Amino acid sequence: MRRESPVRYDESRKMWDVFRYEDVDRVLSDYDAFSSDMRDAEAVSFDDDQAMRRTMINAEPPEHDRLRRFVDERFRPGTIRELQPRLEAFAAEFLDAVEDADRIDLVGDFAYPFPVTVIAELLGIPADRRDQFKSWSDALVASPTEETTAAMEKNERQRQRARREMAEYFGDLLDERADGDGDDLITLAATSDDLERDEKVGFCILLLIAGNITTTNLITNAVWCFDEHDVTDAVRTGEIDRKQAIEEVLRYRSPAQSIRRVATRDVELGGETIEAGELVTAWIGSANRDPDVFDAPEEFRPERSPNRHIAFGKGIHYCLGAPLARVEADIALDALLDRFDTIEPTDEPKSPLSTQLLHGLEALPCR
Ligand code: HEM
Secondary structure (H helix, E strand, O other), X not given: OOOOXXXXXXXXXXXXXXXXXXXHHXXXXXXXXXXXXXXXXXXXXXXXXXXXXXXXXXXXOOHHHHHHHHHHHHHOHHHHHHOHXXXXXXXXXXXXXXXXXXXXXXXXXXXXXXXXXXXXXXXXXXXXXXXXXXXXXXXXXXOOOOOOHHHHHHHHHHHHHHHHHHHHHHHHHXXXXXXXXXXXXXXXXXXXXOXXXXXXXXXXXXXXXXXXXXHHHHHHHHHHHHHHOXXXXXHHHOXXXXXXXXXXXXXXXXXXXXXXXXXXXXXXXXXXXEOOOOEEEEEHHHHOOOOOOOOOOOOOOOXXXXXXXXXXXXXXXXXXXXXXXXXXXXXXXXXXXXXXXXXXXXXXXXXXXXXXXXXXEOOOEEO
């Protein structure tokens, strides 16, 4: 694809696909030509969810900057580093529960609940509501049980109900904390003068959606890649640098595979003309394996340096949570490798997530 039709129109999805690193980089960086604001674009449904219509991820400057500015500081690497002891304690708690088991499901027992709990903690969700919070998160990321219309509609209804319940729940917490002085993110949003109420609710839901399953995939894909390429022990002993290896996992098995934009005007890209109003999918996963940018891109090289992957996006929408995701993955792998002598996926067939947008596994049984 990258070589033969680097920019192509897919009639069935009514959408352009962009595969080369250089072009993906352009689509993500040039927000004047390729907008994230798809609220009025065809084929994208935001149902009746007002809060999700008003978040930074689908806004452009100056609205985007206003929606992001109030929280930027909290996600800077220095601020995230201060959280490290709390995050380590969470990781230990989940692993304590399975330490003596003969086998674990890496996803269900650890890689999924760990990031959800971290977000809940940062938002300041009371501990006795964490289970409810996790079940909302489950509903938001659940796939339909079958490919039938009925199953898909049921799935969508459950998702909408979860969003509605969450919007109500966050709305109440935001009201309660409007005069608060806590250091949690709900209080930060509640006391911000720059945001309207829907925007505050949308911010809370966005964090849950954007930050969980992607981080789950990063942790899962790391264990999977290390085993597949026989480097688990070298990472454990430090012979291979863990942080550098995580960067290669981000490139080689990018947790978020693609991002959508809408063209704001007619644009030339890769010899094609994308017309104003047309939708574009920028394939991060493909860009991260582009031979024009990476030597031997199909090889997993945990010591690859430099590593210019764009797994966290590019430009003004560059992932807010990238420093947090990196620290979470690092803590998770450190804890897993420290705790278990082997962390080896079993031979059972692996079931990939049933969405093309994300790259990860439904489960990863390990012994
Ligand atoms: C944006 C990937 C973890 C919050 C993005 C984007 C990507 C991405 C590719 C760009 C979207 C776009 O351009 O439209 C990832 C990956 C993660 C991860 C691969 C884990 C490995 C997190 C975490 C959080 C988070 C842990 C929050 C706690 C966000 C937010 C945005 C974003 C709020 C929107 C930023 C903006 O529009 O300015 N992420 N993400 N992400 N991510 Fe992440």
